[in-house]
Amino acid sequence: DTGVSQDPRHKITKRGQNVTFRCDPISEHNRLYWYRQTLGQGPEFLTYFQNEAQLEKSRLLSDRFSAERPKGSFSTLEIQRTEQGDSAMYLCASSGYRDQETQYFGPGTRLLVL
Amino acid sequence: GESVGLHLPTLSVQEGDNSIINCAYSNSASDYFIWYKQESGKGPQFIIDIRSNMDKRQGQRVTVLLNKTVKHLSLQIAATQPGDSAVYFCAEVTTSGTYKYIFGTGTRLKVLA
Numbered sequence: 585d586t587g588v589s590q591d592p593r594h595k596i597t598k599r600g601q602n603v604t605f606r607c608d609p610i611s612e613h614n615r616l617y618w619y620r621q622t623l624g625q626g627p628e629f630l631t632y633f634q635n636e637a638q639l640e641k642s643r644l645l646s647d648r649f650s651a652e653r654p655k656g657s658f659s660t661l662e663i664q665r666t667e668q669g670d671s672a673m674y675l676c677a678s679s680g681y682r683d684q685e686t687q688y689f690g691p692g693t694r695l696l697v698l
Numbered sequence: 699g700e701s702v703g704l705h706l707p708t709l710s711v712q713e714g715d716n717s718i719i720n721c722a723y724s725n726s727a728s729d730y731f732i733w734y735k736q737e738s739g740k741g742p743q744f745i746i747d748i749r750s751n752m753d754k755r756q757g758q759r760v761t762v763l764l765n766k767t768v769k770h771l772s773l774q775i776a777a778t779q780p781g782d783s784a785v786y787f788c789a790e791v792t793t794s795g796t797y798k799y800i801f802g803t804g805t806r807l808k809v810l811a
Contacts, residue, residue: 588741617799624706624803624804625803625804626787626789626801626802626803626804627742627787627801628801629798629799629800632797639797640797675741675742677741677742684793685730685732685747685791685793686732686744686747687732687744687799688744689734689741689742689743690741691739691740691741692740692741
């Protein structure tokens with residue numbers, strides 16, 4: 585399977601714990617995006633990378649959230665001191681040089697904070 | 699798997715009929731638009747796109763119409779099939795200046811047998 589993959593698919597954690605999610609984009613894609621989606625809503629943009637550079641961050645991305653893409657390939661999204669309001673689906677997408685605007689999404693990581 | 703969009707607007711159509719899903723976008727500077735399909739427990743899947751210099755684009759069984767005057771986008775699905783049941787999102791993209799990629803709230807399509 586050469587699509588976008590995310591790990592884990594599901595995560596249950598207690599409030600106050602830290603969690604880290606991983607995204608592996610389509611291999612030749614230079615752009616990688618993170619979104620958050622809650623029930624009944626469309627995905628909300630969090631941040632995106634072009635190669636290893638983080639080019640834009642949404643105001644939704646509080647200082648408890650950090651994303652990295654150290655080698656321009658996979659990316660991690662870490663949430664520190666999780667809160668119940670962080671419970672959501674976290675989606676990763678990637679796009680390539682030839683068609684930058686068309687994003688291909690992974691299956692998402694469903695986070696539940698108890 | 700979990701449900702996507704429990705409280706979304708819902709469109710119910712008979713199998714074999716045509717479906718039209720509408721979307722109002724917000725930014726007149728948006729220059730690219732995409733329709734995505736999302737099934738329960740999965741990430742959004744690209745369906746079709748259209749650039750702002752076009753008003754219509756056709757794919758296989760799908761057509762996207764763009765009316766920039768009223769900032770309206772629609773997705774037409776011909777001969778709707780049970781496998782088309784999902785939540786459909788439009789996304790507007792601004793590629794000039796600050797890059798913006800904004801999803802609409804979505805419409806649930808239910809195909810009745």
